[in-house]
Amino acid sequence: MKLYIHFGIYKAGSSYLQYICANQREYLNSNSIYFPSSKEDKKMISGLISKGNADGLDLALKNEDESQIGSILQQWYTEAKVKNYDRVLISAEALVHQLAQQKRLDLIKTAASAIGFKEIKTMGFFRDLADHALSTYKHRAKSGNIPDYVHWVSEVYETPKLIGNLSLVINHNKDIQWTLRKFKKDSEFLKLAFFKDWLGIEIPKFETRPNVNESITLSEVKVMNHIRKAYPTVTDFFYEELKALPKKAKAKDLVLDNYILSTFISHLAPFRNLIESLNVFFSNGEQLEIGKSTYKHKVEPAIQLTDNQLQVLTNRIVFFNSWRGKKVLIRRRLVQLIAKLMSNNR
Numbered sequence: 451m452k453l454y455i456h457f458g459i460y461k462a463g464s465s466y467l468q469y470i471c472a473n474q475r476e477y478l479n480s481n482s483i484y485f486p487s488s489k490e491d492k493k494m495i496s497g498l499i500s501k502g503n504a505d506g507l508d509l510a511l512k513n514e515d516e517s518q519i520g521s522i523l524q525q526w527y528t529e530a531k532v533k534n535y536d537r538v539l540i541s542a543e544a545l546v547h548q549l550a551q552q553k554r555l556d557l558i559k560t561a562a563s564a565i566g567f568k569e570i571k572t573m574g575f576f577r578d579l580a581d582h583a584l585s586t587y588k589h590r591a592k593s594g595n596i597p598d599y600v601h602w603v604s605e606v607y608e609t610p611k612l613i614g615n616l617s618l619v620i621n622h623n624k625d626i627q628w629t630l631r632k633f634k635k636d637s638e639f640l641k642l643a644f645f646k647d648w649l650g651i652e653i654p655k656f657e658t659r660p661n662v663n664e665s666i667t668l669s670e671v672k673v674m675n676h677i678r679k680a681y682p683t684v685t686d687f688f689y690e691e692l693k694a695l696p697k698k699a700k701a702k703d704l705v706l707d708n709y710i711l712s713t714f715i716s717h718l719a720p721f722r723n724l725i726e727s728l729n730v731f732f733s734n735g736e737q738l739e740i741g742k743s744t745y746k747h748k749v750e751p752a753i754q755l756t757d758n759q760l761q762v763l764t765n766r767i768v769f770f771n772s773w774r775g776k777k778v779l780i781r782r783r784l785v786q787l788i789a790k791l792m793s794n795n796r
Contacts, residue, residue, distance in 0.1 A: 451527060451536055452569045453562050454483075454649065456502075458543025459609070461585045462575035462633040463640045468541050469497040470641070474654040481651045483537045484530035502542030511548040511557060520561040527565045538567075539649070546574060550615040555623060570626045573648045575633040575640070576613075579725060580714040580741030583607050584707070587714075588665045592693075593685040594678030599710060603717050610721040617727040630728070632736035666692050667703040668710060669753035673763065681770055683782035691762045701754035709751055712743035 458464050471478065471485050472494035478485050488494070488503035501508075510518035526538045548554045549572065562570060577585070583603050587596070596602050620628050631643045641653045666674070670692050677688050718740050729737045755763075769775040 456541040504542035594674030699758040
């Protein structure tokens with residue numbers, strides 16, 4: 451029995467691949483691959499952002515709970531053995547944080563070996579650092595809670611340190627078969643790299659959506675910074691409607707994208723050596739970079755919004771100034787207050 455672990459990294463196609471796997475279990479089974487069911491199945495099958503199918507394993511590793519790690523791996527092993535499958539496939543992007551720590555990786559290796567797994571194979575997709583930071587920022591700042599992107603990329607963005615730790619772990623664990631690939635915004639490439647190159651099977655015949663995890667534009671993020679000040683408890687109403695707008699209905703936002711990308715490149719430049727330490731484990735032609743930008747201006751460009759985007763914002767503001775909208779605001783504030791009181795009483 452072999453244990454296959456797809457560990458992300460986040461913002462590099464994990465939700466898309468989980469979407470396919472969750473909808474193609476029968477095909478995976480026909481190739482003797484067991485993709486365990488999960489509490490996240492509904493999200494994965496629907497193509498929504500999910501934690502993947504490694505239920506409980508990430509938390510057990512964080513707690514360094516040997517008993518729970520063994521119990522989870524044993525369950526997967528037994529279920530696969532009963533069905534005469536010879537591979538267990540786990541996909542969870544959060545596991546990258548655990549695999550990058552030697553002690554926690556040792557816990558997986560020890561438990562897997564004791565249970566009967568003969569081999570561990572891991573795979574992760576990575577992006578050029580500034581490009582990854584930009585995509586991650588858009589996702590995390592979508593509710594308007596991170597207005598200072600310079601502070602975020604300099605002090606909060608954890609991927610450079612993660613890359614450094616992971617490269618050290620890979621270098622000291624040659625008994626694991628590590629596969630690192632450079633992410634492309636190309637669904638056919640992702641399927642080819644994951645199914646054919648890594649799992650060694652043909653790509654499933656499945657009508658897939660090219661984008662599972664759409665985000666909002668940087669101009670919309672900056673607008674959400676102001677929305678959060680005026681309507682702090684209902685930012686999700688604004689965000690969901692902006693996200694639902696088709697791309698063609700939005701301003702292209704390329705100037706602001708390039709400006710912030712250039713800012714991220716300058717702040718991430720000191721981590722070039724960490725990138726090179728990980729590049730050793732990539733195939734030729736798929737080397738990571740900090741990023742490249744031709745943007746020269748020093749003044750941050752203005753936000754760009756179409757009439758469609760402005761209409762979404764206007765409609766929501768009008769709603770929350772109506773009686774119905776004010777009732778929603780009151781309910782949200784009460785829920786928030788109750789949660790705070792309960793937290794203080796613990």
